[in-house]
Amino acid sequence: MEILLVGGLLLFIMFLLLSGGVWIAMTLAICGWVGQAFFTDTQPGKNLFSAFWESNASWELAALPLFIWMGEILFRTKLSEEMFEGLRPWLNRVPGRLMHTTILGCGIFGSVSGSSAATCATISKVALPELMKRGYSEKLALGSLATAGTLGILIPPSITMVVYAVAADASIIRIFLAGFLPGLLLMALFSGYIMWWSLRHPDQVPPPDAPTTFWEKIKLSRSLIPCGALIVFVCWVLIAGYATATECAAYGVVGSLGLAAWSRSLTWNNFCEGLMGTTRSSCMIMFILAGAAFLTKTMAFTGIPRELAEWVNGMHLSPLALIAVLTVVYLILGTALDGISMIVLTSAVVLPMIQKAGFDLVWFGIFIVLLVEIAEVTPPVGFNLFVLQNMTGKDSNTIAKAAIPFFGCLVVCIVLITVFPQIVTYLPDAVMGVDK
Numbered sequence: 001m002e003i004l005l006v007g008g009l010l011l012f013i014m015f016l017l018l019s020g021g022v023w024i025a026m027t028l029a030i031c032g033w034v035g036q037a038f039f040t041d042t043q044p045g046k047n048l049f050s051a052f053w054e055s056n057a058s059w060e061l062a063a064l065p066l067f068i069w070m071g072e073i074l075f076r077t078k079l080s081e082e083m084f085e086g087l088r089p090w091l092n093r094v095p096g097r098l099m100h101t102t103i104l105g106c107g108i109f110g111s112v113s114g115s116s117a118a119t120c121a122t123i124s125k126v127a128l129p130e131l132m133k134r135g136y137s138e139k140l141a142l143g144s145l146a147t148a149g150t151l152g153i154l155i156p157p158s159i160t161m162v163v164y165a166v167a168a169d170a171s172i173i174r175i176f177l178a179g180f181l182p183g184l185l186l187m188a189l190f191s192g193y194i195m196w197w198s199l200r201h202p203d204q205v206p207p208p209d210a211p212t213t214f215w216e217k218i219k220l221s222r223s224l225i226p227c228g229a230l231i232v233f234v235c236w237v238l239i240a241g242y243a244t245a246t247e248c249a250a251y252g253v254v255g256s257l258g259l260a261a262w263s264r265s266l267t268w269n270n271f272c273e274g275l276m277g278t279t280r281s282s283c284m285i286m287f288i289l290a291g292a293a294f295l296t297k298t299m300a301f302t303g304i305p306r307e308l309a310e311w312v313n314g315m316h317l318s319p320l321a322l323i324a325v326l327t328v329v330y331l332i333l334g335t336a337l338d339g340i341s342m343i344v345l346t347s348a349v350v351l352p353m354i355q356k357a358g359f360d361l362v363w364f365g366i367f368i369v370l371l372v373e374i375a376e377v378t379p380p381v382g383f384n385l386f387v388l389q390n391m392t393g394k395d396s397n398t399i400a401k402a403a404i405p406f407f408g409c410l411v412v413c414i415v416l417i418t419v420f421p422q423i424v425t426y427l428p429d430a431v432m433g434v435d436k
Contacts, residue, residue, distance in 0.1 A: 006039050007304040028291030035298035047297050055293035056286050065282035066249030071122030072274035073256035074227070077265035086224025089217040092208050096194040099136055099144065099205075102127050103190045106148035107155060107183065108231055116376050120149025120384045121281055124391050137204045140197060142394065143402035146384045147410065148190055150373035155183040160343070160372055164365045167347035175365045177428040182366050182417055189409040197405070226263070230255040284390045288383065305333055309346045312353070319357040323418060326350065327371065334375025342375065343368060363417070363424045370414050377403045 010031050017027040029048065036044035091097045105123040124145050131141045153160045156176035165172040198205045234252045237243040243251065260266035299305055312325050333342050354364050376384045377400065385396040385403075392399075417423050 006035065006302055007299075010035050010298075023287075025287040025291035028288070028295045032291070032294040032296075032298040035295075035302055040298070040301040042301050048294055051294035051297050052290040055290045063246040063249040064285060065278055066246070066253050068121050068125070068281050069274060069278040070249065070252040070256050071125040072277045073253070073260055073266075074126045076270040076274050076277075077260040077263065086221040086228075089212050089221065092212070094195070095205075096191070096198040097205065097208065098131060098134060099140060099194050099198070100191050102131075102141060102144040103148050103187050103194070106145070106151045107187045116150050116152040116373075116384060119152035120145060120387045121285070121391065123149065124388060125277075125281075128392065135206045137201070139402045140194065140204075142388060142392065142399050143404070143406050144190060144194065146377050146382075146388055146399055146403040147373075147406035148187075149384045149387070150376045150410075151183060151186065153376075154179050154186065154366075154369050154373060156180070160369055161365065164343050164347075164368060167343055168351055168361045168365060170361045170365060171428075171432075174362050174428040174432060177431055178362050178366050178424045179369065181423050181427055182370070182413060185416065185423060186370075186409065186413045189413055190406055193405055193409055226259045230259060281387075281390065285387065288386055292383075305342070305346045309350050309353075312350075319359065320418075322353065322357050323359075323367075327414070330368070330371040331374060331378065334371065334378050342372065360421065360425060362428060363421050366417065366424045367414065370410060370417070374407065374410050377407060 013034060014027055014031045017030060022030070032051075033044045033048065036042050036047060088098060091100055094100060102123060105127055106119050128141055128145065132138060156179050161175050161179060162172055164170070165175050230252065233255065234248045237248060237251060257266065309329070312322070312329055315325065317325060330342060330346075333346070351361070351364075355361065376382055379385065379396060379400050382396070382400065385399050388394065388399050389396045
């Protein structure tokens with residue numbers, strides 16, 4: 001119980017610092033320092049340097065600035081405008097119209113990047129200015145981008161899924177396959193809410209254009225072909241196994257530069273501005289990652305996640321009650337830890353409980369990923385909230401409030417896969433056979 005009190009104290013300090021306007025990364029690092037200096041026998045100085053180095057010295061992380069640069073190129077040239085103009089006639093009669101591009105873009109890009117932060121940053125850079133220019137609701141756009149950005153860790157390939165598969169000694173391919181249908185379900189829930197909101201608030205959605213025939217739509221969509229071909233190519237080389245996510249990001253940058261030059265919208269000025277914008281966004285994200293890594297070390301040293309998991313184990317709950325309590329526990333952990341750390345620090349205790357209760361480990365993997373998605377938009381350490389805060393200048397609490405309805409969609413998705421586990425298990429069983 002003393003350990004849980006320590007966790008409550010650190011959480012209070014975090015809220016205090018964030019409300020005082022302290023930088024997010026500094027807040028995370030300060031909380032980590034306090035936890036190690038006063039409640040452990042470790043050396044916080046040495047751990048601080050090691051956490052900062054280990055969190056950023058990663059080849060996989062090299063994809064992050066490259067994907068952000070790709071988004072900057074699309075944003076600062078006329079390619080993003082052409083892409084939206086190409087989508088406009090197809091979404092003209094759908095309630096919400098171009099607002100659905102945030103969901104579609106995050107879903108497609110998430111399958112390429114495998115990163116929630118990269119997905120959120122890239123699609124926000126491209127979509128938000130275009131939606132605001134056309135008169136769409138800023139609140140709805142911010143909420144959809146914050147939550148749809150999390151599709152990067154649900155739609156394979158996903159680093160979080162790989163970490164879980166290793167921790168659970170489960171098949172990575174089965175878990176990848178299991179993520180597709182829940183990912184499509186979540187995209188449908190997000191788009192469904194946008195349609196419902198647009199029907200309720202027609203005055204906040206631009207009026208539809210004049211009806212067009214199918215061939216007129218094809219003609220108007222010619223501007224969509226270059227960006228669409230680039231996205232399809234980047235997805236194809238990754239799925240076909242010809243390139244890693246980092247190499248795909250490099251292809252995306254080269255392709256974006258080539259298309260911008262071909263359309264004669266690439267200038268030395270917007271090239272330099274794109275580089276500077278990429279540097280600022282990447283440094284911000286990596287600084288926050290470093291602070292979160294140091295706080296994660298503190299959590300590991302104090303034993304807070306393991307203590308919570310053992311407390312749940314000692315309650316001897318029924319299977320459904322166990323899932324309900326674990327949901328609450330992971331939501332609490334999500335306020336202070338990143339998703340990968342949540343899985344690594346609790347798997348040793350939680351996974352045997354899950355197996356004993358009779359749950360499929362592949363199903364539980366998708367369940368955990370959905371909880372990690374919720375953690376990405378949960379204050380005070382909701383990573384997507386920080387990304388959008390940096391890119392828009394809006395307060396993270398404002399973005400969190402805008403994301404509440406989409407947060408509800410995530411909860412509905414969790415309920416649906418719990419009641420109907422076949423949503424998760426059908427595809428891997430159909431492709432690879434029933435796992436015995």
